[in-house]
Amino acid sequence: MSEPATQERSVRRRRIVALVLLVPIVVATAAWAVTYTPVFDAKHIRVEGAVSLQPDDVRGLAGIESSTNVFHLQPDEVTARLLADPWIASATVAKELPNTVVLTVVERRPVGVIDAAGDRSVLADDGTILPPSTAAATTIETLPSVQAALGTPDEAQRAAAAALLGALDPVVGRRVTDLTVGQDLSETLTLRDGVSVDAGMPGEEEAKAAALRGVLRWAATGGHPLASVDVSAPKAPSAALADGSTFTP
Helix, strand or coil: CCHHHHHHHHHHHHHHHHHHHHHHHHHHHHHHHHCCCHHHECCEEEEECCCCCCHHHHHHHHCCCCCCECCCCCHHHHHHHHHCCCCEEEEEEEEECCCEEEEEEEECCEEEEEEECCEEEEEECCCCEECCCCCCHHHHHCCCEEEECCCCCCHHHHHHHHHHHHHCCHHHHCCEEEEEECCCCCEEEEECCCCEEEEECCCCHHHHHHHHHHHHHHHHHHCCCEEEEECCCCCCCEEEECCCCEECC
């Protein structure tokens, strides 16, 4: 075989090898380029778990809009932005390719309202102070007022109030209008019918909530008009009736 023919075959082989190596690179580059096309725009941004916040509020906090690229979205960064809002206790961000993002949030539960020097804030069940939310305005208006016996509730007083209010049965909680926390952290609830409830010092909140629920049920079913209730010792709650008599239900 002549030398020119051998050289020609060698050149052809090199071209084939180069082509074989180049094709995957071209395909991969083209595929990567497709990920930046409108095919991956966030056409659907689904919000789950929002109660006090509006879905649009959550989308805004997440920083996601219809032009956001879903493929290149970094869920951890979006989660961090969501958690920066005090209303959001936890959050997860999921991508459903090609064009959907799911934002799932768990909100802190508001349990009371604090009015201080004309400024209103919301107390969450974990003691966090929340800014008023437009979406939760109706709910906020039904929450009990949290007050300190002297001045504005401090951190310890807020924590004590949050623990007690957070433990109350929702039906009982809706009957509470005020919670006053003393300098020694002793707590007193006032119900809508004027009944005063001595909850004593912080601790045993679940037991106190159960005791109060039991006393109120006993009073309602037996037709006993209450004047005050004492659940400071939840294993032995007592009730003072309107006629001055005292009972341990």
